[in-house]
Amino acid sequence: MSEHSRDYLRQFMKVFWLRPETALWRACDCMALNDVQFLSPMADVGCGDGLFSFTRAGGELDASYDMFSHVAGLDTFFDKVDIYNHFEESGIAPIVVRKPDYQFDIGVDHKEALLQKAFSLGLYKKVAQADANKSLPLEDNTYRTIFSNILYWLDDFPVTLTEMRRALTDDGKIILHVPNNTLRDYSFYQRLHVRTGDPKWEWLHLIDRGRSDNIRQCLSYEEWSEIFKKAGLRIVHHRNYLSKLLLEAWDIGLRPISPFLIEMANEMAAERRKDIKLRWIEELLPLIRPFCTLQSPDDAAHPPGFHLFVLEKAP
Numbered sequence: 001m002s003e004h005s006r007d008y009l010r011q012f013m014k015v016f017w018l019r020p021e022t023a024l025w026r027a028c029d030c031m032a033l034n035d036v037q038f039l040s041p042m043a044d045v046g047c048g049d050g051l052f053s054f055t056r057a058g059g060e061l062d063a064s065y066d067m068f069s070h071v072a073g074l075d076t077f078f079d080k081v082d083i084y085n086h087f088e089e090s091g092i093a094p095i096v097v098r099k100p101d102y103q104f105d106i107g108v109d110h111k112e113a114l115l116q117k118a119f120s121l122g123l124y125k126k127v128a129q130a131d132a133n134k135s136l137p138l139e140d141n142t143y144r145t146i147f148s149n150i151l152y153w154l155d156d157f158p159v160t161l162t163e164m165r166r167a168l169t170d171d172g173k174i175i176l177h178v179p180n181n182t183l184r185d186y187s188f189y190q191r192l193h194v195r196t197g198d199p200k201w202e203w204l205h206l207i208d209r210g211r212s213d214n215i216r217q218c219l220s221y222e223e224w225s226e227i228f229k230k231a232g233l234r235i236v237h238h239r240n241y242l243s244k245l246l247l248e249a250w251d252i253g254l255r256p257i258s259p260f261l262i263e264m265a266n267e268m269a270a271e272r273r274k275d276i277k278l279r280w281i282e283e284l285l286p287l288i289r290p291f292c293t294l295q296s297p298d299d300a301a302h303p304p305g306f307h308l309f310v311l312e313k314a315p
């Protein structure tokens with residue numbers, strides 16, 4: 001199956017089922033990437049648990065494994081602890097039912113447990129733990145594709161861009177997903193409380209969970225272009241995506257109740273969990289698919305919240 005005809009939403013629901021809003025966002029990432037080629041050698045900076053890149057590459061897992069298979073401290077979710085940063089050597093292992101079309105030469109992240117999960121997928125030839133705000137563990141002039149969807153999590157992203165440029169071959173491409181300056185307009189917490197100071201919407205911090213602070217840069221096309229230019233990079237491809245409607249649905253999603261859903265799902269016997277999961281996916285798909293297909297990049301009043309940029313070394 002070619003990446004153009006792949007049903008990414010269904011595939012992402014298989015790995016993110018209890019967080020359908022994540023499946024939606026990631027499926028739209030892949031739709032935006034449709035015309036973009038990944039060429040070896042390649043690096044994934046901020047690979048996390050690897051499930052995004054694995055699925056984008058056409059990989060498919062048996063339904064017994066998903067994003068929720070290795071979690072810990074579910075009761076600390078409301079203290080903003082990362083419940084996913086946990087891996088058990090003896091826990092459920094992923095069973096690959098369809099191999100990805102390509103492999104990454106390296107996956108980089110600063111969280112060790114996420115890297116262990118990523119490595120278990122067989123997508124990465126190796127993984128390396130590093131803080132992407134500093135020097136990247138990538139050889140000079142080596143990679144034809146450097147992919148990253150985490151630049152906006154970093155404090156020192158100009159350093160990271162310079163590092164990526166250093167590791168890129170002369171004909172290589174850097175592929176980035178980064179926020180548009182409209183992203184915060186579609187956050188209920190930002191719009192109704194942070195911008196107005198209205199105390200009656202303060203409770204929305206329970207929905208936001210510190211996310212808007214973690215997203216460091218929401219910038220326009222022109223602002224990003226200027227940053228890339230300073231890093232010695234030029235834009236060869238750009239797309240805006242993620243509609244207001246999708247981002248507002250994502251803003252709430254099942255996130256607030258997810259620790260309870262995960263706990264209940266993980267208490268179930270394996271076969272029962274798998275059976276409910278597969279039925280859940282089929283019933284939810286018609287409910288969420290329109291958010292993905294009804295993207296409205298022409299809605300001038302509400303420009304999309306994200307950018308996809310493909311960059312190369314400026315001459």
Ligand SMILES: C[S@@+](CC[C@H](N)C(=O)[O-])C[C@H]1O[C@@H](n2cnc3c(N)ncnc32)[C@H](O)[C@@H]1O
Pocket residue numbers: 046047048049050051052053108109110111114130131132133149150153154
């Ligand atoms: C939203 S997740 C994306 C993960 C993966 N690329 C995906 O699409 O699922 C952000 C990732 O960035 C990583 N990250 C955040 N700050 C980082 C840093 N300073 N250095 C390296 N990785 C970082 C986190 O550990 C996390 O895995």
